[in-house]
Amino acid sequence: MSFHFENVKVSRISHNIVDQIRNAIMNGEINVGDRLPSETDFSKHFGVSKSSLREAYRVLEAYGLLEIRQGMSGGAFVQKVDIEVVKEGLANYLFFKNPGLEEYSQARMFIEPEIVKICATKITDEEIEILNQNIEEMEREPDGEIFISDLDIAFHKKLVDIAGNSILSVFVESVQTALIRLKRIMHTDKEFLDKVCEGHREIVSALIERDPEKASGFMLKHIKDVEEGMQACRMRNL
Amino acid sequence: MSFHFENVKVSRISHNIVDQIRNAIMNGEINVGDRLPSETDFSKHFGVSKSSLREAYRVLEAYGLLEIRQGMSGGAFVQKVDIEVVKEGLANYLFFKNPGLEEYSQARMFIEPEIVKICATKITDEEIEILNQNIEEMEREPDGEIFISDLDIAFHKKLVDIAGNSILSVFVESVQTALIRLKRIMHTDKEFLDKVCEGHREIVSALIERDPEKASGFMLKHIKDVEEGMQACRMRNL
DNA sequence: AAATATTAAAACATCCGATCTTTTAATATT
DNA sequence: AATATTAAAAGATCGGATGTTTTAATATTT
Numbered sequence: 001m002s003f004h005f006e007n008v009k010v011s012r013i014s015h016n017i018v019d020q021i022r023n024a025i026m027n028g029e030i031n032v033g034d035r036l037p038s039e040t041d042f043s044k045h046f047g048v049s050k051s052s053l054r055e056a057y058r059v060l061e062a063y064g065l066l067e068i069r070q071g072m073s074g075g076a077f078v079q080k081v082d083i084e085v086v087k088e089g090l091a092n093y094l095f096f097k098n099p100g101l102e103e104y105s106q107a108r109m110f111i112e113p114e115i116v117k118i119c120a121t122k123i124t125d126e127e128i129e130i131l132n133q134n135i136e137e138m139e140r141e142p143d144g145e146i147f148i149s150d151l152d153i154a155f156h157k158k159l160v161d162i163a164g165n166s167i168l169s170v171f172v173e174s175v176q177t178a179l180i181r182l183k184r185i186m187h188t189d190k191e192f193l194d195k196v197c198e199g200h201r202e203i204v205s206a207l208i209e210r211d212p213e214k215a216s217g218f219m220l221k222h223i224k225d226v227e228e229g230m231q232a233c234r235m236r237n238l
Numbered sequence: 239m240s241f242h243f244e245n246v247k248v249s250r251i252s253h254n255i256v257d258q259i260r261n262a263i264m265n266g267e268i269n270v271g272d273r274l275p276s277e278t279d280f281s282k283h284f285g286v287s288k289s290s291l292r293e294a295y296r297v298l299e300a301y302g303l304l305e306i307r308q309g310m311s312g313g314a315f316v317q318k319v320d321i322e323v324v325k326e327g328l329a330n331y332l333f334f335k336n337p338g339l340e341e342y343s344q345a346r347m348f349i350e351p352e353i354v355k356i357c358a359t360k361i362t363d364e365e366i367e368i369l370n371q372n373i374e375e376m377e378r379e380p381d382g383e384i385f386i387s388d389l390d391i392a393f394h395k396k397l398v399d400i401a402g403n404s405i406l407s408v409f410v411e412s413v414q415t416a417l418i419r420l421k422r423i424m425h426t427d428k429e430f431l432d433k434v435c436e437g438h439r440e441i442v443s444a445l446i447e448r449d450p451e452k453a454s455g456f457m458l459k460h461i462k463d464v465e466e467g468m469q470a471c472r473m474r475n476l
Numbered sequence: 477a478a479a480t481a482t483t484a485a486a487a488c489a490t491c492c493g494a495t496c497t498t499t500t501a502a503t504a505t506t
Numbered sequence: 507a508a509t510a511t512t513a514a515a516a517g518a519t520c521g522g523a524t525g526t527t528t529t530a531a532t533a534t535t536t
Binding site: 310 | 528
Binding site for chain 2: 014026032051054055058059061062063064065080081082083085086088089090092093094095096097099103104106107110111114165166167168170171175
């Protein structure tokens with residue numbers, strides 16, 4: 001029999017308040033858009049100092065649950081947690097975990113080929129147009145500047161959004177964002193960029209034909225190419 | 239040409255400090271285990287009040303980047319971001335997104351069958367033993383109590399850990415955790431639990447045979463069963 | 477000498493209240 | 507009617523006083 005006690009958590013006033021407010025949100029007692037009482041009022045209500053309440057507000061803001069605005073008719077407003085918060089959190093986590101490039105590729109290979117399969121069955125002409133525009137913009141860009149990565153993320157994000165699964169969306173977006181950071185470090189070059197555009201073009205061509213298997217195959221190839229391209233850049237820059 | 243300006247962010251002292259410290263961590267200027275200066279010292283160093291620095295520390299703690307301890311040799315210590323932070327963040331995000339059960343299942347069906355395929359090729363006898371113990375514990379539990387969910391998570395976590403991909407690990411764990419919350423809400427019953435155990439047993443049996451396809455098939459079936467079982471519980475409880 | 481109890485200091489936790497800044501709504505002016 | 511001014515609400519920042527926790531050093535007891 002293995003005992004399994006949790007570390008005794010320091011009871012901190014702000015922590016207690018954070019819990020209470022978060023629970024109230026999760027239980028539906030407070031709703032998105034609601035304004036919480038002002039620091040002064042709420043601290044009096046809790047019977048604590050303003051600083052303690054402020055810290056709680058700060059933490060809830062860091063969690064993405066509150067938006068705090070200054071000025072008259074400002075205050076603490078409950079808001080939906082933005083996907084950015086999740087992405088930031090995962091990025092911080094992965095920074096320490098520091099997984100290899102193969103792990104990123106493997107994860108992508110499990111999901112993104114399946115996603116384009118779904119896309120092939122339901123994509124509209126308008127959506128194809130958006131993807132094409134994305135590729136054109138990418139090809140038009142002077143050279144491998146920052147915006148390229150945003151376009152790259154946008155391409156894969158658009159695909160997963162078409163598939164219409166919010167859980168896969170947050171996953172794909174997060175992995176893309178984390179991967180971009182690696183690309184920046186590796187100083188990917190023009191040659192790499194061309195390869196990416198080519199891959200994207202192939203995928204879209206298969207989507208235009210509404211051919212799931214073909215699209216899936218191209219996506220798989222694209223993911224492998226990206227990994228190889230990044231490895232090559234790493235070699236060149238060492 | 240579509241302009242794309244970011245919202246002007248309020249410059250806040252604590253925010254500025256958070257950025258500086260986070261960057262220092264990300265650039266390797268500060269390492270895991272390092273102790274940051276005391277509140278008093280560091281606030282003097284930045285030329286700000288103690289409260290502002292405290293807020294920054296609180297936020298960094300919320301991000302999981304710092305551990306703050308009271309007492310004599312206490313202080314703010316840099317630490318690796320724990321997976322819990324990611325899971326909490328995703329759970330908060332999904333609370334507002336509120337995806338359907340099918341989305342969870344679809345996401346799982348893309349990944350977990352592939353994971354057990356890998357497991358089948360590399361699982362050790364010791365690992366099989368751990369999985370078996372997990373199932374036994376689950377069957378031994380009096381009735382659908384809280385701990386069942388922990389065992390359920392542990393089972394799937396063990397599998398993805400065997401596969402050895404940290405990105406997939408954080409994803410599977412997060413989805414499992416989010417799913418468990420849904421199960422709690424739906425008050426899954428004994429019948430459901432039995433079905434879960436049966437699914438787990440089938441998967442392990444295939445792993446013992448080191449049969450990737452069989453294992454993958456059982457996992458797929460298990461995921462479908464869980465979805466159907468949860469739907470059934472939902473019906474019964476409405 | 478070893479075990480135990482006491483004390484002191486470092487560092488965070490909390491509180492209070494004063495003052496500054498931002499934002500908006502109401503009002504006054506042109 | 508448009509613009510400028512003013513007032514008030516609410517957060518932002520500051521600084522210092524006091525409390526609490528934790529640990530290390532010291533003293534005491536057995």
